[in-house]
Amino acid sequence: MKKYRSIVLFLLLLSCFVSETKAQKRSSLVLGKDHLILLLDMRSSKQELDSLFKAAGVKGATATAFFNGDYSAFKKDGWNINKRSKNLIQFDRSLTDLNINAQNKPFLITTNISNENEGRPGYPADETFGINKFSQLNVYELPSGLTRFYLPGFLKSKRVLLSGNFNNWSTLKGAMIKTDSGWIADVKLAAGVYEYKYIIDGKWQRDRSNLQQHPDGFSDVNSVYYRYNHTFRLSGFAGAHKITLAGSFNNWDANTIILQKKGNSWETKFYLHDGMHTYRFLVDGQWFTDPANPVTVKDVDGHTNSVINLGETVNFTLDGYTNARKVYVAGTFNNWKPGEIALKKTATGWALPLIIPAGNYGYKFIVDDNWITDPLNKRTVVEDGVVNSFIAVKPNYTFKLKGYPNAKVVHLAGNFNNWDPDGFTLAHNGDEWTIGLYLKPGKYRYKFLVDGQWVLDPGNKLYEKNEYDTGNSVLWIE
């Protein structure tokens, strides 16, 4: 018995010793009564120390510098070495700074700090393409161009709403109409990807017939609907068994997009994002380009693919320069590749229609290797310190500033361009200065700069205070 007791005692002592050794090896950041205590173990990994320095908010501190005995970042940040032994260094920092807080509402602090739900659940990001999947087709297009959402059943419910990113997830606006078999709502949607749910007597419910889902950011899912914008059609091939479509938009997956036979042709519809895409048909195991599409391109493997370009046609025109040998246009739409997009010579200069996706772009013409801004376009954008001509494709908001007829230059700056005061230059038309931009849904803050003077938008009564007490104009794109 005595023997066992001494073994147990020995094991206990051993475990204490092991845990003590372990504890000593662990670096830590803890609170004292009046101090923050950063205990650093020289045997800790660089990764462990770096993450601890980050948590401690010591700017510029790195594990490498620490191991080299460089504690300057700690000193600069108000830390003092309190204890030091062979493997351990303890830094202390006073906590008196915590007594400084002029905020009188918690949200003024916590909305700044809490980043747990970054992103905007319920507002889908751009997708290259999309196909709907329904167990029962309860969302479909009407001949009027509207999209009908049909929720079968729930005839005893008092109030049913359709809520989605198309109506800013309104819980009041999307009232559905009761029919003899369920509820309907007709919505005008542009081509794109949408998320939605139903609200049945105050309770959220996904569309159970819709198999396309996105996480809703909490514990459930949103139903996903793609408003289609493109039909691929292949005529002939009456005797074919299976025809599929594959392209750059679906990583050349030849199994997912199956064409249906319709009369003398085969077709499929889906949502396809603006931009340039290449594709081919696979007819019973054999690849074909699109016979109805004359535009083709060879890929790196030597395969010929059909090309489709979706977007808005922009006519680039450069008057004069008739003696130039070559004129190209380059911009953010082609990553500024200089020799890629050639303009064609006309009687009075050079021109080219080009299909570009919606967006804001800087561009320049390249006339025999000389980069020039577009002399016909007064609107410019400064990118990396360089002035470029500016064009917005499918702009959805035009900033206008009336008056200021004698101003030399009017700029627009806001959170959409990091408040760059040289950002966008407006053009003077009639009695106003204007520039159109393509802006995604959300909140924008902005101001005009008239000959260097910041000006609130007099045409917009929405503004909020800023750190200079001069206010910023507020714009919501919905």
Next chain:
Amino acid sequence: MPRSYLYLMICLLAVCWHQGQCSNNIPINGITFKNAIRDPDPDPSGDFNTLIVPIKRAGNLIIVEAQIDSLVGNFVLDTGAPYLVLNATYFRYMPQITEQESAGLNGTGAATFTTNVYNFNILDLHYSRLTADVTDLSAIENSRNIKILGLLGTRLFNKFAITVDLFRNTLYIHKLKEDGNIPQGEKAFHDPWMVTPFKYLNDVIFIKGIANDSPLWFAFDTGAETNLMDYDRVRKLLPGMQVLNRTKTTGIGGSSFEVIYARFDTLKIGDRRFMKNRVLLTSLDKMGKAYGHAVDGILGYDFFIRGIFSINFVKKEFEMYIYTNQ
């Protein structure tokens, strides 16, 4: 009556009237919570026993849509606000029923004033008139990228019990029986996991809790996206507490100040223990003044996301339900 007595009475009446208008006024920078009700708002009305209101979420904030006349928009359900607060960006031109107070946070001149709102509706719940403060709420909009018309403070619900289910994003507004209870058949959840009484002071909910064996008073604030504790008042609890993050943040007006996000092991509310709690340490001095009552801490999202919570404003009772218990 001798004329001197008459003058005295008139003077006394004038003093009383003056005091009645201004008593309990708490002019704090930025948001001024005036606890003196000039003319109490009429009771709300609505043809329901339990109103089920869908909730939206923005970060850790609880968003409820409401309507002012024909204007529909998002409001934050904020038990840290005593009554309705409107965002100055959209309501700065409302008629002012008190003089403009220009004392801003850190002297930045943030203007806050009081106004009356007519025909305010949360679905079928109708308020014919509500007192509201108009102030700058751009901090919420800019951090969460959501249009916020205002904050729904506690006084809007002080005749009701409200139950918030963040797992299914639903708010229940219950009418109460004469004894202050929710009618049994109207209860959305049964068998509460935790029940605790609260004090309702200056339209703020104060819940007593025990943090690491020390009794503390917490304001319950659904507008707080984390728990908070007043550094000075909880200093003795701090030794040994693990720090998750030390950071600087920017307040309204661009002032920079430091906060510490820490973890403390045990928080006891009612008869239940909440483990592994996260809390922001900062000064709550100004917030306590805004609440009209010193406060040790604020229970925010980290606390109320632990379950479905119900606040009975008439019985002054806070309950929490766990989903499996419904």
